[in-house]
Amino acid sequence: MSYLELKGVEKYYGDFHAIKGINLNIQKGEFIVFVGPSGCGKSTLLRMIAGLEEINGGDLILDGNNITDTLPSKRDLAMVFQSYALYPHMTVEENMSFALRIAKEDPAVIKEKVEQAAAKLNLTDYLKRTPKELSGGQRQRVAIGRAIVRAPKVFLFDEPLSNLDAALRGQTRVEIAHLHRELNATSIYVTHDQVEAMTLADRVVVMQAGVIEQCGTPMELYDRPANKFVAQFIGMPKMNLMPASLIPGQSDAAVEVGVRPEHFTLVAAGEGQLKGRVEMVEALGNETLIHVELEGSKEMVIVRQYEQTSVRPDEQVGINYDASQLHCFDAQGQAIR
Numbered sequence: 274m275s276y277l278e279l280k281g282v283e284k285y286y287g288d289f290h291a292i293k294g295i296n297l298n299i300q301k302g303e304f305i306v307f308v309g310p311s312g313c314g315k316s317t318l319l320r321m322i323a324g325l326e327e328i329n330g331g332d333l334i335l336d337g338n339n340i341t342d343t344l345p346s347k348r349d350l351a352m353v354f355q356s357y358a359l360y361p362h363m364t365v366e367e368n369m370s371f372a373l374r375i376a377k378e379d380p381a382v383i384k385e386k387v388e389q390a391a392a393k394l395n396l397t398d399y400l401k402r403t404p405k406e407l408s409g410g411q412r413q414r415v416a417i418g419r420a421i422v423r424a425p426k427v428f429l430f431d432e433p434l435s436n437l438d439a440a441l442r443g444q445t446r447v448e449i450a451h452l453h454r455e456l457n458a459t460s461i462y463v464t465h466d467q468v469e470a471m472t473l474a475d476r477v478v479v480m481q482a483g484v485i486e487q488c489g490t491p492m493e494l495y496d497r498p499a500n501k502f503v504a505q506f507i508g509m510p511k512m513n514l515m516p517a518s519l520i521p522g523q524s525d526a527a528v529e530v531g532v533r534p535e536h537f538t539l540v541a542a543g544e545g546q547l548k549g550r551v552e553m554v555e556a557l558g559n560e561t562l563i564h565v566e567l568e569g570s571k572e573m574v575i576v577r578q579y580e581q582t583s584v585r586p587d588e589q590v591g592i593n594y595d596a597s598q599l600h601c602f603d604a605q606g607q608a609i610r
């Protein structure tokens with residue numbers, strides 16, 4: 274049996290069907306990431322699990338108990354928000370111990386739990402400070418610490434890093450991954466950043482318009498996307514999608530064919546399976562992205578190579594691809610295997 278089960282979970286806001294019968298089984302200790310475009314229902318689903326939004330249909334089972342209608346405070350879950358939501362007038366120590374003090378936990382035990390969490394989060398030197406005396410990254414660690422001391426059954430994170438600058442986001446992401454390995458706590462993490470999703474998750478849940486498009490390990494989603502939406506959502510730059518007529522020899526049902534930029538190889542003009550004209554060259558140092566307009570069709574594709582290149586805009590080039598790396602999609606956008 275799974276640790277946390279969502280069975281046909283539904284949410285309506287008036288006439289608007291925000292969450293459309295979601296089924297998901299989460300195992301104990303798993304790190305699950307919900308990812309998808311803005312407005313697809315990630316936060317709504319997380320808040321329904323937390324008990325902050327009413328569930329209008331289906332069931333939520335945690336550790337064998339049906340908690341669909343259980344009060345948030347009785348669910349044994351802890352949520353970490355983007356906005357930190359710290360008490361400004363309390364010190365780090367008081368913020369972290371708040372829930373335990375309310376629960377009338379023994380002061381000696383509280384002290385020990387706070388000290389342990391602070392040590393894990395590198396906050397030991399900041400326990401007497403108030404939130405305004407901390408950096409954004411330190412504040413977010415306090416918010417995480419406040420969740421850790423409660424030892425909840427499941428940690429819920431809603432875009433916890435999106436208020437941080439890029440460098441700090443990268444650093445805090447590594448800290449969260451490290452923390453997860455150490456605590457082995459079941460976690461659900463919402464983000465619209467696919468790098469966070471791919472690097473943190475045991476399994477990624479890709480959502481669109483209130484439904485799950487695909488759920489799998491990061492590499493399953495990257496190597497075997499179930500449909501066009503997932504194929505183009507995961508991967509940066511996006512998978513190239515072309516009419517199947519441009520890539521002959523595919524399955525008859527294929528309407529569109531996708532190729533990841535790194536599965537195209539640039540070759541000399543006159544060679545290769547495709548030909549085109551270079552539109553733009555993005556030299557990023559570690560990789561080069563070459564934008565090519567295909568001859569005849571005017572389709573733009575991106576070729577990624579890890580070597581630097583001497584090709585320039587307006588040059589004619591050839592492109593090769595490996596037939597085993599093609600993704601074929603039918604008229605409904607579903608992958609053909």
Ligand SMILES: Nc1ncnc2c1ncn2[C@@H]1O[C@H](COP(=O)(O)OP(=O)(O)OP(=O)(O)O)[C@@H](O)[C@H]1O
Pocket residue numbers: 286289291309310311312313314315316317318465
């Ligand atoms: N209280 C509400 N009343 C009505 N509609 C709502 C309410 N809360 C959310 N919605 C709608 O439900 C949909 C899902 O919202 P949700 O906040 O879950 O999106 P999200 O995936 O978290 O997006 P983002 O990445 O922008 O945070 C949106 O279309 C939103 O407008």
Ligand SMILES: [Mg+2]
Pocket residue numbers: 315316317
């Ligand atoms: Mg959201």
